[in-house]
Amino acid sequence: MQLTIHQIDAFTNELFKGNYAAVIDLDNWLDNELMLKIGAENNVSETAFTCRQTDGSFAIRWFSPLMEIDFCGHATLAAAFVLCEQYNLSQIRFQADAVGQLMINKNDDGSFAMTFPKQAPFVTTEIPSELFAGLSIQPVKVLKNKQAYFAIYESEQDILNLKTDSNLLKTLAPLDVVATAPSAKYDFISRYFWPANGGDEDYVTGSIHTGLAPYWAQQLVKKTLSAYQASSRGGHMQCEVSEHSVTLTGYAVRYMQGTIYL
Template identity: 80%
Template sequence: MQLTIHQIDAFTNELFKGNYAAVIPLDTWLSDDLMLKIGAENNVSETAFTCQQSDGSFAIRWFSPLMEIDFCGHATLAAAYVLCEQHNLAQVRFYAAAVGELVVNKNSDGSFAMTFPKQAPVVVLNAPSALLNGLSKAPTKVLKNRQAYFAIYDNEQDVTQLKTDSQLLKTLFPLDVVASAPGDEYDFVSRYFWPASGGDEDYVTGSIHTGLAPYWAQQLGKTTLSAYQASSRGGQLLCDVGDTYVTITGHAVRYLTGTIFI
């Protein structure tokens, strides 16, 4: 069996920036075990598998090197990049079991606007000690949603200089950790830590912005926000917050196309 694999850098228009994802379009699903093995072999933060449905939409599943992930924004962007190119589409409709329908539109400037369900966080009154002890600086506020704990800081330097204890943060599984603060050049900045699910730090995490954008929209009194994930590769996102959805826009560039032999 031979499979075509694409590797795309998402949330950037510059190669070797943003977050990389592998995309493998399928005609029929592979076994879960095989998809997990491929994700581990690829060893990128996420491998997206897609399978076209009879109504023209695409089912999508995401695998980190360690496990299946129920929602991934940057690999959705990468998959949309591939499928729009392959099928000459201006819109891709995805379906994922955990989050339902995800609609991605290709804009005239080549960027992709992804409409995701809003996942606003709520305040945590008693933050876990593993979270507080796992961060080198105490946050001013802690929130959480279905995906992660949100450690909120006063300024961008608090986030960029933050150090973490991955062994402690692992114990928070299935929740990951995002640190965020108002930005200097952008409306807000963030970093994302997921040692139990994929790696110590993720480069750019589209999914968490469905929670970050609503929070900062409320704090800043605006519904369109610019965001920067301050990882070693860095990534830029534009977020539009609605009543029930968040639209996240970003660019993507191709790194490679290849063949997997199984």
């Protein structure tokens, strides 16, 4: 069996920036164990598998090198890039078990607008000591949603200077950690650490912006925000917050197309 594989840089319009994802469009689902092995072999932060449905939508699943995950924004953007090109579409409707329906529209300028369920963080009094011990700079407050702990800082320089202890943050599983602060150039910046579920630091994380954008929309009293994830590769997106959803808009570029031999 041969499968076509695409590698796409997401949340960027430049090669070698943003976050890379692998995309494999299938006629029928593979065995779960095989998809896990492919995700590990690809060794990118996520591999997205898609499968076209009879109603014209696409089922989508995401695999990190370690496990299947519930939701991945940048690999969804990468998949939309591939499928719009492959099927000559300007709109993609994805179906995912954990997050339901995801609508992706390709804009005239080549960017993609992705509407996701809002996952705003909430105040929590149950903050593990390992979280504070795993961060070199202490946050001013900590929030939480079903994906991660939100370490809130006052200064973007704190985000840039922050160091982490992955062994300690790994004990927070199944939750990851996002550090965020307001920014002079953007509305807010962030960094995302996920040693329990994929790797030490993710380059650009679309899914966590469904929580970051609502938080900063409330803090800054804005519905449209500019966001930058300050990883070593860096990635930028526009965020629009509505009552029940968050729309993330970003670009993607192709790095590679190849063949997997099974």
